[in-house]
Amino acid sequence: MESLKRLSHIHSMADITSEPYKYVCPHCPLYMSKRVLQKIDGAYTVFLGVPECTFYISNIGRASEPGDFRFFSIVTDWQDVTFGAQKKIKAAFRELMEDYHPTAVFLVTSCILEITGDDIDSIAENLSTEYGIPVSVVHTEHFKMSGKSGIQNVCTACADLMREVSAHEEMSVNILGQDRADFSEQELSGILGKAGVSVRGFIPDTSIEELQNAAAASLNIVTDLYSVPLAEKMEELFGIPYALFLPHIDPDIMLRDYEDLFGKLGLLLPDEVLKRAKSAKRTVQSLAEMLEGRTYFAGQPFTMLYEFHAFLIRLGMVPLLIQTQEFGEEQAILSRILPEENAAMRCAVLEKADPYVVMDPEESTIEEYRKLLHPDMVIGLGARNKHEQTPCGFGGIDTFFSSLGAPTGDEHGPGKRGGERYPHKRHETHESRGTHERRGRR
Amino acid sequence: MSLIRYRPIPSDRMTAIWTFLGFRDGVVLEYGPAGTTNFAKRYMSGIGLDTDRLVCTHIGQEDIIMGNVSRLERALEAADRDFSPRVIFVVPSSLLAVVGSDIAGVCHYMQEHVRAKLISYDGGGFVGDFSAGLSKVYSELVKELVTPTDEVIPDTYNILGVSANTPSAGADAAELRALMDEAFKAKQIFCLGDTGSTKELEGAGRAAVNLVLRAEALPAAKWLEKHCMTPYIYPAPYGFEGTLNWLFAVGNAVGKSPAAELVSDIRRREGEVSADTVRPVSIFGEYDQVAGLSGLLREMNMPAASLVCSHSLSRIQAPTEGIIAPKTEKEWMQIAESLCGQFVLADEDAAGLCRRDNKVLTLTGSSEGNHDRHREVSSEQPLVGLRGAERISEFLSGRS
Numbered sequence: 001m002e003s004l005k006r007l008s009h010i011h012s013m014a015d016i017t018s019e020p021y022k023y024v025c026p027h028c029p030l031y032m033s034k035r036v037l038q039k040i041d042g043a044y045t046v047f048l049g050v051p052e053c054t055f056y057i058s059n060i061g062r063a064s065e066p067g068d069f070r071f072f073s074i075v076t077d078w079q080d081v082t083f084g085a086q087k088k089i090k091a092a093f094r095e096l097m098e099d100y101h102p103t104a105v106f107l108v109t110s111c112i113l114e115i116t117g118d119d120i121d122s123i124a125e126n127l128s129t130e131y132g133i134p135v136s137v138v139h140t141e142h143f144k145m146s147g148k149s150g151i152q153n154v155c156t157a158c159a160d161l162m163r164e165v166s167a168h169e170e171m172s173v174n175i176l177g178q179d180r181a182d183f184s185e186q187e188l189s190g191i192l193g194k195a196g197v198s199v200r201g202f203i204p205d206t207s208i209e210e211l212q213n214a215a216a217a218s219l220n221i222v223t224d225l226y227s228v229p230l231a232e233k234m235e236e237l238f239g240i241p242y243a244l245f246l247p248h249i250d251p252d253i254m255l256r257d258y259e260d261l262f263g264k265l266g267l268l269l270p271d272e273v274l275k276r277a278k279s280a281k282r283t284v285q286s287l288a289e290m291l292e293g294r295t296y297f298a299g300q301p302f303t304m305l306y307e308f309h310a311f312l313i314r315l316g317m318v319p320l321l322i323q324t325q326e327f328g329e330e331q332a333i334l335s336r337i338l339p340e341e342n343a344a345m346r347c348a349v350l351e352k353a354d355p356y357v358v359m360d361p362e363e364s365t366i367e368e369y370r371k372l373l374h375p376d377m378v379i380g381l382g383a384r385n386k387h388e389q390t391p392c393g394f395g396g397i398d399t400f401f402s403s404l405g406a407p408t409g410d411e412h413g414p415g416k417r418g419g420e421r422y423p424h425k426r427h428e429t430h431e432s433r434g435t436h437e438r439r440g441r442r
Numbered sequence: 443m444s445l446i447r448y449r450p451i452p453s454d455r456m457t458a459i460w461t462f463l464g465f466r467d468g469v470v471l472e473y474g475p476a477g478t479t480n481f482a483k484r485y486m487s488g489i490g491l492d493t494d495r496l497v498c499t500h501i502g503q504e505d506i507i508m509g510n511v512s513r514l515e516r517a518l519e520a521a522d523r524d525f526s527p528r529v530i531f532v533v534p535s536s537l538l539a540v541v542g543s544d545i546a547g548v549c550h551y552m553q554e555h556v557r558a559k560l561i562s563y564d565g566g567g568f569v570g571d572f573s574a575g576l577s578k579v580y581s582e583l584v585k586e587l588v589t590p591t592d593e594v595i596p597d598t599y600n601i602l603g604v605s606a607n608t609p610s611a612g613a614d615a616a617e618l619r620a621l622m623d624e625a626f627k628a629k630q631i632f633c634l635g636d637t638g639s640t641k642e643l644e645g646a647g648r649a650a651v652n653l654v655l656r657a658e659a660l661p662a663a664k665w666l667e668k669h670c671m672t673p674y675i676y677p678a679p680y681g682f683e684g685t686l687n688w689l690f691a692v693g694n695a696v697g698k699s700p701a702a703e704l705v706s707d708i709r710r711r712e713g714e715v716s717a718d719t720v721r722p723v724s725i726f727g728e729y730d731q732v733a734g735l736s737g738l739l740r741e742m743n744m745p746a747a748s749l750v751c752s753h754s755l756s757r758i759q760a761p762t763e764g765i766i767a768p769k770t771e772k773e774w775m776q777i778a779e780s781l782c783g784q785f786v787l788a789d790e791d792a793a794g795l796c797r798r799d800n801k802v803l804t805l806t807g808s809s810e811g812n813h814d815r816h817r818e819v820s821s822e823q824p825l826v827g828l829r830g831a832e833r834i835s836e837f838l839s840g841r842s
Contacts, residue, residue, distance in 0.1 A: 022494075073450050081568070143506060
């Protein structure tokens, strides 16, 4: 425990103490990039790297795609490390073009090429010019970034495939960061539909053809922080504005996103949104008394780190130990798009508490920390590599608080209690409670 | 190598990990990005290895730029404390190999701080493919762990050269054990590459004979011959004649004749084999499989067509004439696609490329790419020994 640092000392990912991984290791951005690229119909992908990375990535999902040659590899050896891989990449690319005639190609780099310094971006640019097709580079070096950056970098690379349009379609939006099927079941889907807004496309759940025409939308709705760089790039290249519609824990911030979204669409905020905001606030209030004063450990939050903990602190809770797997990337984006709010949230947390920060603790390590710090609650800690998407809108807030034991639904009928993933353990003795508060507060 | 559509050939570094994971009393510590370990755990548990003893430090760019090895130091202490292993195998990532980190040096000074013996692997994935890796790893393991001795335990043997990534390897080793039991009532001391303990490997120098299953284990066999006076037998017993020759060679080495009943049984079964139709036969597989099964073709008077090795031949001393290792995947594909009206023994990918007028037997355990014209040899079915000869000859005789 003595090697762990507290939040006040954390300013970058390098500041967070990382314990050795024993049983479960995080996914690398290379793996995450393939998961996303599998969603893009018609995309041809070439992975560049050592035999090990290319072997493993070729093996992922192989059984489900026998003979489906959309994913290729170029393997680097010691000679490429010493003299550069350009010649090999060009020869293999020629083979790809002659045998498969792709209309667009993603070149996905891995750790080794980032270390040797091969200028893959320039190589891709030359290949694009030579063959007259878009060739986008996705960087996935795990020693620099978390797994989720693989998703971000694929999404951002999608902009290279888009074509200029003569005019944007009115009341037509792209959803960035959500899958088509997931989105159709969420509140925003219904609310946009009722307001007469049509969803043009989903990125990265898309096809090469859809991507080529994605710039026809008049607004991008960003539902995941990792889609912000794509939205910024599309704004820069095609003049498409974007509205943030990120997962939030705070109903007031969620409402603000709705207001901003409908403002950008030039529409009045529907009454339904206000009703849902009221309902979410009631959900939170119903738990306020139960949560007051309770200490907790928390895993990677479904929303932004500081917003999540600042809100729970506002409810009177005390964070003792918190997890963040994507601190570097999250802070890089937030300090660019919401610098003041992000800084204010950090201050709000540090004003009341200074929790320990962990990256990926093993279950056994968490257990040791529990014995030392005795948290009243453990919220999602140890859940790693979550791929499920968080619901947009107030639905996400309801889902989270119902997992803590709040009643769900407008009528606040019988609620669904939290399962084993969110076990509640309250230590009632005054001594231990007092100890928690002293440890948790500055 | 050029564009790869199927799977790249596993590297020496992967070989090191899957071989080290065979030691029940060892821990494998990867020093590098955790994503590679995630991949490795996923793949290697799929080939039957216990990956709970595969741990990882992770690494950040600051560590690489500043040459900071504190993560490795901490991880060595943690692995030593949490697992109490006899040996910690430290396998640095390719990144560390490129930047030239002195991992052996770290292991040297950290040895004072841990109870487990530290063994570092310096291949980094750039030594070559898995064939080169097996050669290096088998050699290093016997040099590091076997105690040189001139003591011999009669009626004992070691098997050298099992590789977890070769689906038939476990069944092949089991077939050798069955033959050794039936022919000589001999007991195995250690099986290099299979599941075992470092303690058992330490005592492997006392075996009466070493049975080499694949060419990559020859350097290890030669080291044991030099330092423990243990004779070795190579190649492995493919085919009926091959099995008989092998049994007599083992008998010579241990000073015993193989059981007469077994010998006559093999001769009787060999006599029962005859091919209904003679067709050219192509074989795709690892070197010893291709070389060994091509010997069975000679026994059956079947003409060999294409003999294609799935890895580099760089570590194979004096490879059998006619066996080729295609330089590119495309060349390999073209060979498989060009076969016509043949018997084909092949891995699943090559099998999938063969035209329907071929009769194909897949030599690997996966069902992928399998359809009605294929029959499958699962990982429970050996390619060597009497059982291997019977299965393959049955297929080649056109009766299955």
